[in-house]
Amino acid sequence: MKLTSLLHENLIKLKLDGSTKQEILNELIGMLDQNGLLNDKQAFKKAVDEREAQGSTGVGFGIAIPHGKTDAVKETAVVFGKKTAGVDWDSLDGEDATLFFMIAVPEKNAGDEHLKILQLLSRKLIDNEFRESLLRAPSKDDVMKLLDTI
Secondary structure, eight states, X not given: OOGXXXXXXXXXXXXXXXXXXXXXXXXXXXXXXXXXXXXXXXXXXXXXXXXXXXXXXXXXXXXXXXEEESTTBSSOEEEEEEEEEEEOOOOTTSOOEEEEEEEEEOGGGHHHHHHHHHHHHHHHHTOHHHHHHHHHOOSHHHHHHHHTTO
C-alpha cells in the first residue's frame, strides 16, 4: 500500500487556519467532506471525537493522527495538514502538534487498512529529518513527493 494512493492534492493543506484541536479536526473533516469522501459529515465527526475521548491521537514529535472508522466514510482516505505555530493536542510528550494526518476508513475496512496506514506513517514519522522536511515543504507537490516515499 502506498500512502499517496489514499490522498491527493485536494486533501493537503499547507497552512491550517484553526488554532484549537476542535478547529483543526473540523477543518480536516471539512476537507474530506468537500472532496466527496463522506456519506455523513456529522457521523464521521462523532466517530473522530469518540476516538479522541479514548486517548489523545497526539503521538508526540509534533504529530497528531486523528482517525475514525465508520460507515459515514465512502472510501479510505488520508488528509494532511500543517500548522507551524502548533496546536495543543494533549500529546504524549506534551509538545504541540504541527503535522496532522487524519485517517478516514469505512467500517467494513476498519481492521487491516486502518492499522496498515498507522504502521506506514509511524515508521517514517519517527525520522526527525523526514518530519522537518514535511514541515518545511513549500508546496503541495513537495509534500506529495515526500509522502510518496512512504
